[in-house]
Amino acid sequence: MKIGIIGGGASGMAAAIWAARSGNEVLLFERQSRVGRKLLATGNGRCNLSNTNLDFSNYHGEDPDFAKFALDSFPVSKTLRWFDSLGLYTVTERSGRVYPYSDQANSVVDVLRFALQQENVQILTDFEVTKARKTADGFLVESRDSQILCDKLIIACGGLAGTKLGGTMSGYQLLHSFGHHATKLRPALVQIKSSWQGCASLKGVRANCHAAIYHNGELYSESTGELQFTQYGLSGPVIFEISRDVCQGAGEWVCKLDFIPDYSADNLEYILECRRKKALPVEDFLTGILHNRLGRVLTQAAQIRGNRPASELTDAEIRDLCGIIKGFEVPLTETLGMDSAQVTAGGILTSEFDPETMESRLVSGLYACGEVLDIDGDCGGYNLQWAWSSGALAGTNAGGCV
Ligand SMILES: Cc1cc2nc3c(=O)[nH]c(=O)nc-3n(C[C@H](O)[C@H](O)[C@H](O)COP(=O)(O)OP(=O)(O)OC[C@H]3O[C@@H](n4cnc5c(N)ncnc54)[C@H](O)[C@@H]3O)c2cc1C
Secondary structure, three states: OEEEEEOOOHHHHHHHHHHHOOOOEEEEEOOOOOOOHHHHHHHHHOOOOEEOOOOHHHEEOOOHHHHHHHHHHOOHHHHHHHHHHHOOOEEEOOOOEEEEOOOOHHHHHHHHHHHHHHOOOEEEOOOOOOEEEEEOOEEEEEOOOOEEEEOEEEEOOOOOOOHHHOOOOHHHHHHHHOOOOEOOOEEEOOOEEEOOOHHHHOOOOEEEEEEEEEEOOEEEEEEEEEEEEOOOEEEOHHHHHHOOOOOOOOOOEEEEEEOOOOOOHHHHHHHHHHHOOOOOEHHHOOEOOEOHHHHHHHHHHOOOOOOOEHHHOOHHHHHHHHHHHHOEEEEEEEEOOOOOOOEEEOOEOHHHEOOOOOEEOOOOOEEEOHHHEOOEEOOOOHHHHHHHHHHHHHHHHHOOOO
């Protein structure tokens, strides 16, 4: 049997390796000049390929339960054994995040490329599929200058997020042409812009904090982890985790940051009162506790100014400063959009696919996997795990090797 797979990203490569295992002829079409280009940029170049603390609640979409079968049949443990069998050594951090031991995303792409070669998958790069349709003989896949006929077809084109790295509407358009429908596409795991001018002066500063987003005064989402200030707003894993659908509705959006989440307000107040005895100028009062630049911005925000020693700080000033450190408010305006988003929220309706095979309920012999479907995961390796699991399931079923 001849199986065509459109998209040489994470899910497409997994699907190709599994589809080829039972002796099928497998063709992998990739529009870019090499496979796995987006993978190289994942995890800041380290590729956070999975997470051992995976829970189904880490997944979202109109029907997140759709992802259960794939994640159960090709779970994290099996994925890690699979990568081990491909020659990839991995390391699991305390947070459960899994990375290649080499700390280089390149290693992940390399072992997948070697496996594709070993399984005799034909890789057609610079091959952008512009059209695909079902004929009496199978699926006719077309690029600008060629046509190839396949018995079965897997669409693994990814989502729209990360446009510069290959994110495209292509997968949605191809599936629309087969009669499939999509939910609204939104950027997720994305930086958020702020109208607060202070962000620029803190650009590059990282802090471990508790971040809580409020919409019209009501708690919308919250998490604890690393925050990074950017020229225009807020970024970092903690922001990615709570950025889903932020600023989509009208009204006031605010992020409240607690820069010392490990201590209660009372404890922090006591610590700062004791610190008053140190011979520090007020502008450096928080130096040694927080990043210098952040400490200065927070003392200024608490209206603590002037060329005076910290010993002159009043109890009221300490209390105000404590309030600012534990509840610094940053107004939010919009997210940075699809270009810089790590994943697309929304996608092709999962109700139109069989969760146990990834086969279309509308067109037999047509499969889809990965981000093009309406499933997205939290920050921490969950999106790539979805790509491996759904890709393996689609590949095994299309290949008839279940
Ligand atoms: C900057 C960044 C960092 C990320 N970091 C992480 C991380 O650390 N951990 C994590 O779990 N997730 C991460 N993600 C998300 C993760 O990379 C994606 O969810 C995952 O790659 C989706 O896999 P996929 O196979 O569905 O799509 P992709 O990996 O995007 O692959 C789709 C492929 O299809 C090709 N293609 C599209 N249309 C066509 C066509 N018409 N013809 C031929 N080829 C086509 C594309 O060029 C692309 O190579 C990150 C994303 C970004 C953008």
